Amino acid sequence: EDQVTQSPEALRLQEGESSSLNCSYTVSGLRGLFWYRQDPGKGPEFLFTLYSAGEEKEKERLKATLTKKESFLHITAPKPEDSATYLCAVQADTNAGKSTFGDGTTLTVKP
Amino acid sequence: EAGVTQFPSHSVIEKGQTVTLRCDPISGHDNLYWYRRVMGKEIKFLLHFVKESKQDESGMPNNRFLAERTGGTYSTLKVQPAELEDSGVYFCASSRSWMGDTQYFGPGTRLTVL
Numbered sequence: 001e002d003q004v005t006q007s008p009e010a011l012r013l014q015e016g017e018s019s020s021l022n023c024s025y026t027v028s029g030l031r032g033l034f035w036y037r038q039d040p041g042k043g044p045e046f047l048f049t050l051y052s053a054g055e056e057k058e059k060e061r062l063k064a065t066l067t068k069k070e071s072f073l074h075i076t077a078p079k080p081e082d083s084a085t086y087l088c089a090v091q092a093d094t095n096a097g098k099s100t101f102g103d104g105t106t107l108t109v110k111p
Numbered sequence: 112e113a114g115v116t117q118f119p120s121h122s123v124i125e126k127g128q129t130v131t132l133r134c135d136p137i138s139g140h141d142n143l144y145w146y147r148r149v150m151g152k153e154i155k156f157l158l159h160f161v162k163e164s165k166q167d168e169s170g171m172p173n174n175r176f177l178a179e180r181t182g183g184t185y186s187t188l189k190v191q192p193a194e195l196e197d198s199g200v201y202f203c204a205s206s207r208s209w210m211g212d213t214q215y216f217g218p219g220t221r222l223t224v225l
Contacts, residue, residue: 004153032211043115043202043216044154051211087154097142097209098167101154 002027002092006102013078013109021073021086021105029093033071035064036087038104044087047073078109113137115217117203123223129191132220134203136185142166142206143186144214145178149199157201160186161209193224 003026013019025033032051036044048057050066057064061082063074073086085106089099116135124130136143145157157176158168162183171178175194180186190197200221204214 032213034213036216041218043218046213046215049211049213089154091211095167096211097144097159098156098170099144099146099204099214100156101146103153 002090002095002100004088004090004100004102006086006088006105008105009103010106011108013075013107015079015109015111016077018074018076018078020075021107023071023073023088023102024069025071025088025090027090027092027100031091031093031096033066034089034091034099035071035073036089038085038087047086075107078107080109080111083107083109115203115205115215117201117217117220119220120218121221121223123225124193125225126195127192129189130193130222132188132190132201132203132222134186134188134217136203136205137215140205140207140215141183142209142212142214143180144204144206145186145188146202146204146216147199148202148219149196154202157188159209166209190222193222195224198222198224 005024035047048064085104087104089101118133143160148154156170159166160180177189200219204216206212206214
């Protein structure tokens, strides 16, 4: 069974204090790994897709990386508007189309 | 390009009643998915349509849940009769293809069963 574990559950940072969020996964053949951002009362908003180990993608203050067992979402010099829940999801070769989600990491950035 | 839309945004019903949720995918997206998040748990897959056909309905909890996608456009998810444990947020997502393609999510419908 595909599994996704995200850590930490919650992360509080000061504005400008860089950090990383972790997503560990177990899947029978990774088809894709997805990062989403979710604000309260809204649906998940797509950030990145990673397909193979060694791949990296960047967008503004966010950078996502992928290894064979985990993915990291690096946040550089975060701002209060980066506060949200960050979700990681995987799709497996055997269940392509079905995304398996982690519980998410709730990030709070204090000014 | 309009995103995925869902209706209603909130629904409060009594146990035993029927509720129908609607999802309109992004135009041109043949793949449509239903997920739900119950209190304190992660988002879980319910089912996947390719056009009007059910590709995978392995996540549907029981036969009180019925999903349809007539004509391959919008989809409905009916819960009949609703039980307390059906409370949660129901998300719809769509994608152009289904092999590792990005799924774009709607805002969700918050269902409360009293």
